[in-house]
Structures are given as C-alpha cells and as structure tokens.
Amino acid sequence: MDLNIVWFILITVLFVGFFFLEGFDYGVGILLPFIAKKDDEKRVIINSIGPFWDGNEVWMLTAGGAIFAAFPHWYATLFSGFYLPLFLMLFGLIIRAVAFEFRSKEESSTWRNGWDWMIFFGSFIPALLWGVAVANLLRGVPIDETMTYTGGFFNLLNPYGLVGGITFVVLFMYHGSIFLTLKVGGEMLNSVKAVANKLYLPTVVVAVVFVLYTFFEVQAFQAKGLAMLALPGVAAVALLLSGLFLKQEKAGLSFIMTALTIVFVTITAFVTLFPNVMISSTNSAYNLTIYNASASPYTLEVMTIVALVLVPFVLVYQAWSYIVFKKRLTKDSELEY
C-alpha cells in the first residue's frame, strides 16, 4: 500500500473522529434553545460538552491541516472553491467558541439568551454546511483543467446538497440528544430522553431519503457497484438499532449505534470518492486524485512518521478526559460555563 492511500485513510479517520465527536456537540448546541427553558437547565446542557467541545473541534483543524500537508491541491481547490460556505462556517465557529466562554460570565438574561442563540447558530451552520459540502464532493463540482473550481456559490446549493445538509443536522441532533441521555441526571434526564425518542423517526426518514437520493444522484457511488450498498447498509442497521436500544433504556448502546451510523456514513462517503479526492463534473480528466493532488513522497513519509508517533498520545489523553468527566451533570453539579 502506498503512502497516498495511507493518507487518504488517515484523513478518513480524522473526519470519522470529527463527525462522531463534533456530531454530538453540534447536536447539543442545536438542541440547546429548545431542550431547556430555565437557565440552570441550559447550563447543565452546555456543561455536558464544556470540557470537550474545544478538543473535538481540533479534529476538524487537524483534518484541514492533514489535507494541506498530504494533498495540497485538494486543500487549495476545496477551500478556495467552497469559499463562501467556508466563510459562513468560520463565522459560525467564531461566535460558537466565544459564546461558550462568555455566556455565563454575565447574569443578565438578555446576555445569556443572546449567546445561547449564538451557540445554536454556531452549531447549526457548520453542521448544515458540512452536510452540503460532503454531498457536493460526492456529486462532483465544476473543476477546470487547472484544478480550479468554477461553480460559484449557488451551484453548491443544489437540492442534493441541501438534503445532505439537512441529513447532517438531523443526524447530529439525534446523536447529540442521545449523548445528553448519558450525561445529564436528575429530573432533566426524562425530558432529554423524550427528545431523543422524538428525533428517532425524523432521523430515519431523512437518512433513507439521503441514501436513496445518493444512490440515484451520485455517479461515483453507482460506479462502485451494488456491493457498495453494504456500507450505508451497516449505517442503516445501526441507526435502527439505536432506536431499539433507546426504547429499552440502554442509552450507552444506543449512543454506540448512532456513533456507528456516523462512522459508516463517513466511510461510505470516502470510499465513494476513492481514489479521487474531488470529482470534476466538467470532465473526469480534471478529477483531483490521491496521486495528482498529493504532496511529494518525502513529505508523505515524514508526515506518516509524525502521525504514527503522535496520534496514539492524542487518543489516550482525549479518551482520558472523557473518563475524568464521565459523571452525570445535574443542576446541583459544579458548573463552570
């Protein structure tokens, strides 16, 4: 296996980690204004992701950095091509990061409600736009012979792209609500469970629509043959099981299932792309692939060594932080945010 493939897999892993982890904390952020009414309840919700959201966000930064290092042309084409969506996403992430820290530092309810909505928008916009971006990557976008995106902003807002966006939002909300059933305690637990149960059916519906739409819309998916259906199939089974476990009050298993759903959706997307990293709808000869978009063999080698050394440490201490803060939060807990 050459290093180009290794790095394609590593980037897949980074996106898997990113969508799995930020998936629930975007979900929690989106649910915040709706799931809790009183201030102390909102604080419990925010504190449930308090120690984690920043570390989770680094998965996205690392994925971006890894694309830059391993596939510079992919980084250049994608980020300059999806300019406005990325600007909006960054805008959302800026207000989100600040909102967590600032929100509870003033007593005024106008102040706090304002920042709660910033958390909402700051979670909703990136979740939506990542869905739009992934869908468009699968579908292919206009790219010319100089690897330059030529489609403009509104080209990305096609129906399939939007369905992708909605799917991400709903799936993350569901994933987030199940995360909350693991993290909150006391009287809030019941209302959180109710929300998770309510979100189950809509999630299944959009997921089915998205998969069917993908099957008919995405040529790269069809080209992989029927065996490809196995991957979204696993995601679908996991999603169905998550609802079943939720009914049986097995929140832990249910969370593992939504996690698996996200993992397999992400894997499906990357396997569909492979060996391309960006598909040109203008001419398949202009596709960016793991070979024509990549860094030099030397850089890939250096980065492989670096990643092999560092990633295990990251996984260990990040996992440790989740263990440290595994206790359920209630209104009487020590709340920093």
Add this chain to the structure above:
Amino acid sequence: MDVLVLSQWQFAITTVYHFFFVPLTLGLTVALAIMQTIYVTSGDEDYKKMAKYWGNLFLINFAMGVATGIVQEFQFGMNWSEYSRFMGDIFGAPLAIEALLAFYMESTFIGLWVFGWKRFSPKVHLVTIWLVAIGSNLSAIWILTANSFMQEPVGYVLNSTTNRAEMVDFFALIGNPHLWLQFPHVFFAGITQAAFFIIGISAWHFMKKTKNITPFKKSFRFGVIYGLVGVVMVVLIGHVQAQHLGQTQPMKLAAGEALWETESPASFSVFSIIDQASQTNSAEIKIPGFLSFLAYNSFEGEVKGIKDLQAEYETKYGPGNYIPNVTVSYWMFRIMVIAAGLMLLIALVGYFKSGKSEMDCKPMGLKLFFYSLFLPYIAMASGWIYTEMGRQPWLVFGLFKTEDGVSKAVDSLEATFSLIGFTLIYAVLIVFAVKLWKKYASMDMEKVFDHETIKEA
C-alpha cells in the same frame, strides 16, 4: 478592489487581530503554571487565588484566540490557493503537526484544567496547566516554522515538473536559523505581554485601593520580574535578529531604516519624512555609525541601500519592483523599538518601586503602569507588520511573489463579503471581551475566590 488587495487586507486584519490574543495565551499560561507551582509547593493560598483570578481573565482571552485561530488554518486555502499549491508540500506539514502535537494538547488539557479544580489532586491539576502552557508554546514553534520558511527558505528544491517547492530535508526546515531567532523572540514577547497585563491590572487595583491588596502586590511583583526577563530577552534576541536580517533579507533591513543609498559606516535614522516615489528622505535626524553597530556590533561596515539592492535583485530575479512600502516598514520598526524601550524602563521602575513592603508610587505613576498594558499590543502588531510587509513583494522570499499566490476561484464580491464579515464580527467581539475583562479584572481576588468556592460547594 481586486481580489489580491482584498485578500491582503483580510489576511492582515485576521492575523493581526488573532495575534492580539496569542501572545497573552503564550505568556499567561506559563505565568499561571508558575503561580500554581508556587501554590502547590509553598501552600501560599494567595498564589491559588492569583492562578484563579488571572486564569479567569486568561480564559476570556483564550476563547478569542481559539475563535480567531480557526480562520488562520483555513485562509491559506481560501484566499491563497495558488500559494498553497506552490508551498503546500512544505507549508502543510508544520500546520498539520501544529494541530496534532499542540492544539490537541492545549485544548484537551485546558478543559481538564478549567473543570478539574475539584476533581484532581493539586499536583495532577498542576500538571494540566503546565501541559496547556507547553502545548500553547509548541504551537508557536510550528506556525513559526512555516512562517520562517517564507522569510528564509531552507531544505527544499524547486521541482519543475510539479511546478512547486518541495521539501527535501525536514530537519533543515525545523533547524531554520530564522526560526530559532523568531521563536524565542515571540516566546519572550509572550512573557512580556502577560507581564504587562498583570502589571497594568494590578496597578489599577492599587489606584482603586482594593481592600485585599496583598495578592495584587504579589502579582505586581511577579509581573515586573517576569516583564524584565521578557523585555530584556526580546531586545537582545531582536538585536541578533536584525543582524541576521542584514544577511538574509537586506532589503527589509534597509526599508526599516529608509536607507536609500548604501552607506559605510551606516548611520541610524531617528526621524525622517519619506518620499517613496522620489526615493528620498527629508527632515532626517541621524546617529552616525549606529546602524553599522546594529548590523555588525562595530561602528565600521557597509550596509546596503535600497537602490543598490533593487538593482541587484533585478539582475538576480528579473525586472520588477523589489522595494516594499518603506514608510510603513520604517515607522513600524520604530514603533516596535520605542514600545520595547518604554517597557524596559517601566519594568525597571516597577521593580524598584515594588521591592519594599509598601508600594511606593504616586497615583500618576500607577496610571502609567496601568496604561503600559497596551504597549505590548502595539509592539506586537507593529513588529509583525514590519516582518510581513518588509518581505514584500515576496510571499516566499526569493521564490514566490504575493501577487501570484491569490486564489483564482474567488471573485471580488466574495472577497469583499468575507472581509466585511470578519471585520465586523471582530469589532463586535472585542467590545464584549473588553466588557467581560473590565468586569472580572475589577473584582477583588477574594471575591473571585469566594464566588468559586460557593459554586463548588
């Protein structure tokens, strides 16, 4: 306006703004770690209060740094895609390593530190803040590795098939002489920034005659010592940097001095009105021989002027204008140096004033200490503007010009939209951050401490 100019403005605004917060994070995390170490080893409760109080102010800063930092990681691809193609093989690696090694560490352990006061033993909790400090400063090493390549390219070849610069020696990249001057400069600038933040706010409490003043006295004392170390090191390293600049980017040095003609020995310009179009200065005040001293530690020696360098570069790189904006370079350099001089003076005075048991200082002096907290911000911004604008027209010195780096897929409407959007949100956020800083900085340390204890109980 065209996309190039818009993108340059956007990069300048987002980066200078981001760097309002970064140095304080670099220096204050180390300061917090030291304070908490003193608390854990000596058991002095004041130092715990200090760690919490300054930690609170730090977190406001940290959030701003994180929020604006995400833009940094993505804007190379967004606005400078052609640069990213040309440089990605070299530039992407340090960025990825920065995220893998530093950002994960910093962000995870900051969560553990903030939420861990009660959950960990004091010793384990102390380790978390040290790891935050190490993580933050490691991130500086890696982003400066990338920046240093732009100033002084090393360890690469130009590949004519792929039409880009490619890495051939990773260790040359991280052993770049520019990096090992720039990183210490930035590290001690961070120390200085944190020191004056502490000095300024503590002085404010002396002015307001805050009741429980002891921890502020200890903070002030800490601040002046920390600041002295910081400024002295920044200045010493800065001096070596200027000499290195003379060898590697003589045009930047000449522009910083508005030195049009080659001089031997060269005089240092104190004041000058610069006319870039006619390449002359007027109303100039000069110290003879002093520029030679700065460049060579001796009052002899030739320093090349802008006109000669321009001619030299035209022979070497082909026709073109290789002169950066001289007025900006000249004044930014001076503003940085003057700010550093003032800080050195203030830290020294502060050191002698705070030595006794009672703070021996008039209200006017306290006010001065308070306002000195803005000096590092001024020095930092002007220093970076000089570094980056003095390198122009190059994006990567000698290899790649700024005008060639801009994205082809972005049109001016999009660039205008994002420039306005970022500028507006930054303007709004600083208002909120300052509001919170004022609120939490004006608190008595006992109060912050009590507030925390009540919350934790």
